[in-house]
Amino acid sequence: MVRAPCCEKMGLKKGPWTAEEDQILVTYIQRHGHGNWRALPKQAGLLRCGKSCRLRWTNYLRPDIKRGNFSREEEETIYRLHELLGNRWSAIAARLPGRTDNEIKNVWHTHLKKRLDRNGETKPVKQSLETSKCNADIERDLKPVNFPTHQRLECPSITSVSPQSSSSDFSSVTDSSLVTGENLSMAVEGEGVADADENLWSEVLSAENTGMSEYFPAAAAEDPRLQFPFPPASLETDLPKEDGMDFWFNLYVDAAEFTEFPEF
DNA sequence: AAGACAAGCAACCGCAGGTCC
């Protein structure tokens, strides 16, 4: 594949945007939208590449951007989501209305990471039912608003989870008596997950005396708000891996190994 | 007051994945 010439070679401007450029971009997008970023600067009369325009719009000019400092609540949310999702800034941003992935990334590197380092490594804690439920509440509240919610938690097959490169044997954990937060985490890493056709969540929910059953006690499983976020049709073929199965699967599996939130 | 250093943040870069033809 041939890479498109960079901005400089095309005689396009780089660096900080001026107020005038901002105005041109905003006016153009308000009138015409941004169907094609590559064509946009030419049509709008900007000496910028489409990529630069898109970045400026999504990170700064979009009307729904929330400016200003992050609240403590937002910082805690970022911290928790980072524990669950890692450096998937766009996925984290999707759960923080008005905040951009770039902004969150900056906040993480400038504030949160340092605070975390200052607090040292967090230690895993054995969770009580109460604290588990509390975390479940927090995570449920963070569920993206655009997720369909009509699929019950017990239902999904995990047949179409992407295969991973590990030799873990999923069959060893599909026996509910053996399902624990720990071996389930191992199973997630393993390629066996891709082949498993078990009703995983039912097994998890029925597993007694495990981290998962603590996290999702029977009463919580009946809670209509705790619904698996995918339509049945998508489960067999095209799971929305990025924001869907990926997030919730890891969320549930990692829940048993939640760590203490450090003092800020 | 001025230079050095650190912190914060906007913007860029390169890559990957999806779509179109």
Added chain:
DNA sequence: CGGACCTGCGGTTGCTTGTCT
């Protein structure tokens, strides 16, 4: 089916501003 193009993402850079000495 494969190449070209487009978009989005995460990592990184470098400029600006604030703080310290």
